[in-house]
Amino acid sequence: MQRTITLFSVLIALTALSGCSKLWHPDKSKELQPIQVQSQIKVQPLWSKPEGAGTHKQYLTLTPVVKDGVVYTDDAKGRVTATSASNGATLWKVNTKKSLTSGPAANNYAVYVGAVDGTVLALDAKNGATLWQKDVGNEILAAPLALTNKVIVKTVDAQVVALNAKDGKEKWRYGESIPTLILRAGSTPQESNGLVAIGFSSGKLTVVTEQDGKIQWQRTIAVPEGVSTLEQMVDIDASPIIQDGIVYVATYQGNMAALHLKTGQVVWQRDISSYTGFALDSKRIYVSDAKGQVWAFDKTDGSTDWRQTRLKNREITGPAISGSHLVIGDAQGNLYWLDKKDGKLLTKVVADKKVGFTAPPVAANSAVYAYNNKGRLYAYTG
Numbered sequence: 001m002q003r004t005i006t007l008f009s010v011l012i013a014l015t016a017l018s019g020c021s022k023l024w025h026p027d028k029s030k031e032l033q034p035i036q037v038q039s040q041i042k043v044q045p046l047w048s049k050p051e052g053a054g055t056h057k058q059y060l061t062l063t064p065v066v067k068d069g070v071v072y073t074d075d076a077k078g079r080v081t082a083t084s085a086s087n088g089a090t091l092w093k094v095n096t097k098k099s100l101t102s103g104p105a106a107n108n109y110a111v112y113v114g115a116v117d118g119t120v121l122a123l124d125a126k127n128g129a130t131l132w133q134k135d136v137g138n139e140i141l142a143a144p145l146a147l148t149n150k151v152i153v154k155t156v157d158a159q160v161v162a163l164n165a166k167d168g169k170e171k172w173r174y175g176e177s178i179p180t181l182i183l184r185a186g187s188t189p190q191e192s193n194g195l196v197a198i199g200f201s202s203g204k205l206t207v208v209t210e211q212d213g214k215i216q217w218q219r220t221i222a223v224p225e226g227v228s229t230l231e232q233m234v235d236i237d238a239s240p241i242i243q244d245g246i247v248y249v250a251t252y253q254g255n256m257a258a259l260h261l262k263t264g265q266v267v268w269q270r271d272i273s274s275y276t277g278f279a280l281d282s283k284r285i286y287v288s289d290a291k292g293q294v295w296a297f298d299k300t301d302g303s304t305d306w307r308q309t310r311l312k313n314r315e316i317t318g319p320a321i322s323g324s325h326l327v328i329g330d331a332q333g334n335l336y337w338l339d340k341k342d343g344k345l346l347t348k349v350v351a352d353k354k355v356g357f358t359a360p361p362v363a364a365n366s367a368v369y370a371y372n373n374k375g376r377l378y379a380y381t382g
Helices: 013-019
Strands: 044-050 066-068 069-075 079-084 088-093 108-116 119-124 130-135 149-154 159-165 170-176 188-194 195-199 203-211 215-220 242-243 244-250 255-259 264-271 279-280 282-290 294-298 304-308 320-322 323-327 333-341 343-350 362-364 367-371 376-381
Touching: 066 362, 069 376, 079 108, 108 149, 119 149, 188 242, 195 244, 203 244, 242 279, 244 279, 279 320, 323 367
Parallel strands: 320 362
Antiparallel strands: 044 376, 066 069, 069 079, 079 088, 108 119, 119 130, 149 159, 159 170, 188 195, 195 203, 203 215, 242 244, 244 255, 255 264, 279 282, 282 294, 294 304, 320 323, 323 333, 333 343, 362 367, 367 376
């Protein structure tokens, strides 16, 4: 299969955007001053340990996954690690000898990772042994979607491939066209009730059947605007979220929208730019925007409940929900706990003064896990 080698495959977009005055990008002309936060909650470190090489100076979102009391991580040099979520003990570590570019995914029996050469690898969740490998054709930046019987992966050139979770055999494939230039990131497809929602770099959200990949509907969430190619980037790089029959999606330089999963009917839509991610609970959607602001929207109509602006310019991650708090990392190595009800900063933890976070934290079992760009994994409670 011919591989697509174009500008988008090597672009680190956050750097490239600085050349276009109409696009927002962090203002690095002045050194950022540390944010002073009067701690109002107590956050306790559980443990921290080096897990590998992290992103190895690439722009990669290697978000850990927690499954059955185990934290799975991978790194750009090919190592995959299983760590006890409770005490940080290494359960197993393997070197796949691949340049891994996606975060891991896991089901009850395997861990799945994607590589720069288009290889999907399935590793035994108990010991890390390789179960199978499959070439799907091009670089994989988004974490796979691991279902019970299928693994669904999206490549950088907008091919979506469903593989048999047990042996890696291809079940179906769905493809879209791609813009000339895209952000170097990618959103993971999401599944609910036999339907799979997929966000593309064209700003389109597509829903296909999980069984055979047949398209059910497609909606354009954001329309490219502006003169230059950079101005027209409307990538869906924040993974969609499905809850109660509604699919929520956000684009870069475009919109956030809520749509009915079965029909594609728009419930509400509003203007916002996000590429790092969002989270939701029973009442609100919490979004990290491209400027470093954090928003809370009402789920029913998209109205603004609150906005937190103190993290602007800090290249923040997407949020994780931990009880009554949000947890967000930044490029300066800090982790912030915010109050969900009003966005107030409750405390700040300096994880590493020299190494930042690209992957969002993960909350599980009353703990928060954060994986920095050099491969150190942190666990906190509070």
